[in-house]
Amino acid sequence: MKPFLTLLLESYRGLKSETIFWVTVGLSLLVAVLFLSIGFDENEISFFFGATNIEFDFSGRGGRLVQEIGYIMIFTNLIAGGWLTFIAIILALISCASIFPDAMKEGSAGMLMTKAPSRLQVFLAKLTGSLFFVFIQVGLFVVIVFVAFRWRLGVWNFSVFWYVPAVLLVFLNLYSFMVLLGVLTRSVMTSIMLTMLLWGISAGVDWAITYHESAYQLSQYVDAPTGEIVPEEEVEFRMPEMEKVEGDPQILSQIGTLKIVHSFFPKNSPIMESAEKKLVLDGMAGMLASDGGDVSQKLEDEGELDDAMGKLTANDSTFYSIGTSCIFAFVMLSIAGWLFCRKDL
Amino acid sequence: MSDYVLDLSGIRKTYRGGVEALKGIDLQVPRGCIYGLLGPNGAGKSTIVKILTTLIRRSGGDGTMLGKPIGDRETLQKVGLLPEHTQFPPYLTGRQVIEFAAGLQNVPSALTRERTDALLAKVWMTESQHRQIKTYSKGMKQRIGIAQALVSDPKIIFLDEPTDGVDPAGRREFRSLVRELREEGRTIFINTHILSELEPIVDRVAIMANGEILGEGKLDELRTEKTGYVVGFEGQLSAKSLSKLQDGDLEVDGGSVRLPSTNALDAQPVIDLIRQEGLVITDVSLKSQSLEDLFIGLVGGGSSPPPVPGNSVQPPRIPQA
Ligand SMILES: Nc1ncnc2c1ncn2[C@@H]1O[C@H](COP(=O)(O)OP(=O)(O)OP(=O)(O)O)[C@@H](O)[C@H]1O
Ligand SMILES: [Mg+2]
Numbered sequence: 136m137k138p139f140l141t142l143l144l145e146s147y148r149g150l151k152s153e154t155i156f157w158v159t160v161g162l163s164l165l166v167a168v169l170f171l172s173i174g175f176d177e178n179e180i181s182f183f184f185g186a187t188n189i190e191f192d193f194s195g196r197g198g199r200l201v202q203e204i205g206y207i208m209i210f211t212n213l214i215a216g217g218w219l220t221f222i223a224i225i226l227a228l229i230s231c232a233s234i235f236p237d238a239m240k241e242g243s244a245g246m247l248m249t250k251a252p253s254r255l256q257v258f259l260a261k262l263t264g265s266l267f268f269v270f271i272q273v274g275l276f277v278v279i280v281f282v283a284f285r286w287r288l289g290v291w292n293f294s295v296f297w298y299v300p301a302v303l304l305v306f307l308n309l310y311s312f313m314v315l316l317g318v319l320t321r322s323v324m325t326s327i328m329l330t331m332l333l334w335g336i337s338a339g340v341d342w343a344i345t346y347h348e349s350a351y352q353l354s355q356y357v358d359a360p361t362g363e364i365v366p367e368e369e370v371e372f373r374m375p376e377m378e379k380v381e382g383d384p385q386i387l388s389q390i391g392t393l394k395i396v397h398s399f400f401p402k403n404s405p406i407m408e409s410a411e412k413k414l415v416l417d418g419m420a421g422m423l424a425s426d427g428g429d430v431s432q433k434l435e436d437e438g439e440l441d442d443a444m445g446k447l448t449a450n451d452s453t454f455y456s457i458g459t460s461c462i463f464a465f466v467m468l469s470i471a472g473w474l475f476c477r478k479d480l
Numbered sequence: 481m482s483d484y485v486l487d488l489s490g491i492r493k494t495y496r497g498g499v500e501a502l503k504g505i506d507l508q509v510p511r512g513c514i515y516g517l518l519g520p521n522g523a524g525k526s527t528i529v530k531i532l533t534t535l536i537r538r539s540g541g542d543g544t545m546l547g548k549p550i551g552d553r554e555t556l557q558k559v560g561l562l563p564e565h566t567q568f569p570p571y572l573t574g575r576q577v578i579e580f581a582a583g584l585q586n587v588p589s590a591l592t593r594e595r596t597d598a599l600l601a602k603v604w605m606t607e608s609q610h611r612q613i614k615t616y617s618k619g620m621k622q623r624i625g626i627a628q629a630l631v632s633d634p635k636i637i638f639l640d641e642p643t644d645g646v647d648p649a650g651r652r653e654f655r656s657l658v659r660e661l662r663e664e665g666r667t668i669f670i671n672t673h674i675l676s677e678l679e680p681i682v683d684r685v686a687i688m689a690n691g692e693i694l695g696e697g698k699l700d701e702l703r704t705e706k707t708g709y710v711v712g713f714e715g716q717l718s719a720k721s722l723s724k725l726q727d728g729d730l731e732v733d734g735g736s737v738r739l740p741s742t743n744a745l746d747a748q749p750v751i752d753l754i755r756q757e758g759l760v761i762t763d764v765s766l767k768s769q770s771l772e773d774l775f776i777g778l779v780g781g782g783s784s785p786p787p788v789p790g791n792s793v794q795p796p797r798i799p800q801a
Contacts, residue, residue: 138586
């Protein structure tokens with residue numbers, strides 16, 4: 136146990152000695168505090184703890200609830216969508232990219248891998264160290280966001296903490312691939328570049344599936360008299376004259392193929408989306424409960440809300456995404472670990 | 481259990497790309513000695529040490545270290561290594577490197593502090609212990625490298641080019657440190673191509689080149705094998721006499737002829753031959769070979785051909801302009 140802890144401590148010291156580590160932590164805190172600094176009241180949104188503000192009349196547009204939804208939207212779109220899913224993960228990947236190639240350099244291997252800990256222990260310690268770094272970084276960030284929600288919306292929204300495992304899983308997916316490349320090529324640059332490529336491809340496949348799915352939905356509606364597919368922008372106006380038919384089988388088979396391809400890739404956006412769903416739904420439920428006002432009466436019985444939440448969160452695709460992503464990471468890490476234990480250094 | 485701390489037979493290593501670095505190494509190292517492994521660059525010395533410390537995998541052969549099969553993790557806890565191209569984490573201080581090694585080798589925390597202090601003093605690094613490695617000179621890094629190798633109280637210590645970058649005073653300190661380690665009952669295995677380093681301290685040497693061991697034994701024994709009369713002269717021998725001497729298995733080197741014999745009578749025909757040429761004899765004496773002569777004799781170099789039959793070693797020669 137002691138050698139393993141020593142390795143962990145050493146990984147952490149190594150990270151700490153890199154500038155990129157502090158840049159990442161600093162930026163992360165900055166973004167969290169920026170979010171914390173956004174406030175609003177009846178007729179304005181303020182930024183930087185009230186240093187600047189924009190007039191915005193909420194009273195005519197649904198009042199408090201709209202403000203609150205707006206606040207959550209800022210979080211999901213900008214903070215979670217932009218920062219957490221994208222920049223924070225890129226920074227974390229770059230910070231951790233050199234860990235494995237460095238450990239395998241002749242000079243450091245002579246120190247690390249000729250002693251009591253087995254190579255597998257060294258591998259696991261380095262991996263744990265990287266994950267721990269991301270955990271700390273995201274954890275800290277989310278705690279600040281959690282406080283922000285309480286301060287601005289008046290609810291303790293524990294669902295934000297779902298972002299911690301979600302970001303960790305997304306990171307692990309990409310990182311597992313990066314570790315494999317690092318062990319194979321021992322080149323930091325190559326592993327960063329190819330990992331970004333994997334990310335791009337998996338995002339591309341994701342997007343292609345969404346695109347084809349909406350195309351398929353459109354193909355299900357035809358103009359009743361002529362049997363032609365109704366163009367997207369006209370669907371809304373021509374509802375009465377349309378009829379629902381079997382969609383285009385060709386698109387369906389394309390979706391099938393894409394989904395098979397997709398199953399081999401890490402599923403980053405589906406994972407982040409499931410965290411988002413949890414957050415939004417719990418956030419709404421919390422606000423409605425604390426509101427006690429007009430809106431919550433519309434959803435008189437709690438059951439209705441629960442049903443809606445259940446449908447959104449417990450759907451198969453979440454488990455499918457998480458499951459296949461875990462398998463992806465496991466396979467990548469197994470190969471990487473096996474190579475790491477066998478390679479000549 | 482064998483009395484050897486290291487017992488290797490037929491160890492082979494072929495690197496990816498086909499370099500045959502070791503061609504069947506047999507080696508026995510007795511307990512408690514200073515063992516020198518000598519060889520020119522690329523001989524395969526580091527390859528042996530890397531196999532023993534699990535940095536690389538052997539392609540064939542077998543062996544034991546401290547009575548356990550090569551690669552046993554528990555055994556490695558009792559093994560110290562100063563690797564060839566050490567690179568310690570540059571952000572650590574000298575002291576932290578030793579403590580890091582102690583942690584990896586499962587040294588109890590209570591002992592770590594005390595041992596680290598002692599080792600720092602031993603390698604004369606107490607004063608610079610709190611400076612970061614990246615501020616150290618080459619020789620200072622090497623000292624810390626030796627200290628970290630000793631922190632687990634190892635029974636066998638591998639030092640790969642230990643005095644690389646260490647100044648003359650440091651080399652002397654190093655030699656006394658190694659002797660001290662032997663007194664404590666440890667076995668010290670030193671790789672080097674700097675012969676003068678080993679001569680005063682080693683108990684046994686193995687000389688290797690091109691992945692093969694060419695000679696092995698106690699330094700004194702190896703030397704007496706090679707003791708004989710040396711006839712010194714002034715001037716140039718004719719080609720005819722030269723080939724005559726060489727056919728008689730004598731080593732001719734510039735101004736001297738070395739005989740494999742300790743009998744003074746055997747030197748007489750050689751003296752006659754040289755005098756017939758009209759050359760002046762400057763010196764006739766019984767000499768034992770220095771380690772360097774032994775080395776050059778076995779590995780090849782200078783004008784003497786490699787004496788070991790069937791060995792294909794070509795000494796590296798610097799092309800003449
Ligand atoms: N990783 C490697 N891949 C391919 N060949 C290698 C590798 N490492 C060493 N070699 C080759 O194996 C042979 C032995 O190398 P080794 O490092 O063991 O020599 P050495 O005796 O330690 O030399 P030196 O005195 O220069 O340290 C050399 O021919 C070298 O080129
Ligand atoms: Mg070497």
